[in-house]
Amino acid sequence: MRVPDRFKAVADVGLGVVFAAAVAFQAYRIADSWGGGYWLFGAAAGASVCALALVRRRSPLWTAVAGLTVAAFAVLATRLVHLPAEPGPAALLGLAVLVGSAVRTLPVRTACGVAAAGVAVAAGGLLANPGSAVPVLGGLAWLAALAIGLTSRLFAARRHTVAERVRRAERLELARELHDVVAHHITSIVLQAQAAQLVTRRHPERTAGSLADIETAGSEALTATRRVVGLLRDTAPVSAGHERLGELVENFESRGGRARLRLDAEPSGWPPEVSSTVYRVVRESLTNVSRHARHARTVTVDITQDERAVTVEVEDDAPQAPARRYHRAGYGLIGMRERLEALGGTLTAGPRPGSGWSVRATVPTGERR
Template structure:
């Protein structure tokens, strides 16, 4: 195993250990998408106005441009209310179809307006409940049909139909992916609950056994030294309080999402197993695990195990993985960091279901777990778990 100071020396006391709070948060994907849509919408409206003015005449383009711009703006603010922005966009499109039919303007919905309607339809199908999504999808189809009836022989309504189909396909595809993600997350949570249910007996048995042994000892002490009865009862009371606290923590874990056969004593085995595949790792244990509650010890082990598993899968170019465990007044902090070169795909791929399960377990104990890229290079997982008592001197 790599010597402790070989990797952790620069992060030790007086060092400059990076904090996940200082990690630069990537720009939200949705913001980038909306910015790109804004550019596409503006280009589509301008190009359409130019084509209408060139073919129909200069006085025909303002109406179509106004309709298209209105629908596109609604598409850009769709996140405020997917239902009502979709309803407003479809209403504008219906009115435009009626007006063009009455005053013989170019066919509606125009290509630029159809693009905005496709985005509104896809967003509604992706996010709304089934009934609302079906209503919006059906209303979009009705608008396309109305355009075909108002402008027979024109290619514009055909383009509107193709845009509607694309919006429906994308919206349903994203909806199915989101449903699959929720189902997979629920499976992880259910597996955690089942595992915790199996382990609950061990948590309770650990503390109850201590109470029983102390009660038996108290009977013997009372028989021979009655003056020591108070001390024996105090010990039983302490053990009972610890049992009650551990039981509450375990029940909280079961309700939201013990000692396990794994614990802090097997951390060295994790490091050795990780290094057996040709990778370097180091462990810094700045704590006294013997004073931790069993469920805290188990959770620390599992956080380290899952983090090393993720590093083995997604940080194959990492030279070293460092594991740091520090005890403080509030509890225990676990940090697992690698120095693999950054890759954009890893920002999302490495936040998998295993970490979702760990987050459930850590948060149920009153702690926090975060994961994200480190400044410059590498990935870091940081978990803070309360122990319910200050560290021993």
């Protein structure tokens, strides 16, 4: 699941505070032990690497390369002019963030190259200052960065795999539905064509009207096909009549919930693919409430219709739990979003102001009334 931008910003601010504290602590310790202006070089090197770590999202590769280059230069400089061991604690912290980010996001070969460069910098620091504990800290920082980066990479790969599996299943289902929608319209065209043959033999003057009906049926079939083409599949579309939607609400209440259905629309006039999509959006939303918002007192299901689209809105009043605030837009809604985008619709899901959760879907009907 994608992390909201404001959380990234808050995390970077916190990281910046930690970096600043590390640079200040390093400068204080060097000034206290070495004296004079020996702290300046280490502070500058550490601040540079930390600054690169704060902008790593713009280019994980080049910020990591730049940070490792600064650290390697610092190692060489300390060896030549007898400065305190580098990379220092601040630079090590920044390098750990850069290497971890690179391992997590970059392609495998590139990530391995960055990780190997991190080992080289740590080894260079150890060779340049064999009696110092700082290079040992560098090795530990590299191991921590590698472990965190690999763990994040594996979790991201797993989420991606699950999401792709959901999308594939939804596309296969849509493909079957496309078959059924086309069959429905083609059957209508065949029946009208057969009727037209009888009309033509008995009442030739009515031929034009029969052909117009066949043309209308063909246009409807073409419109319905275009709305779901591209996501191919082979079960019959689910009806979203008042009775079926009422069954969903009753089933939800039988599990201990309370729900209210308001249907300000006429489902009997919806195309089959619209009807089945509305049904599935309501079903998935109520399932999410059962799983993730068990403390909800009331759930409201509102279905309205205008000249262009059907709008489905499902809201609950469960208290917001921080750990679940961004979890409830789960993998089931990924499939719903795929379906709605195929029909030219939209899906939004998120917390309501104050408390509760809202799912809102719009499904174009493809016709004016």
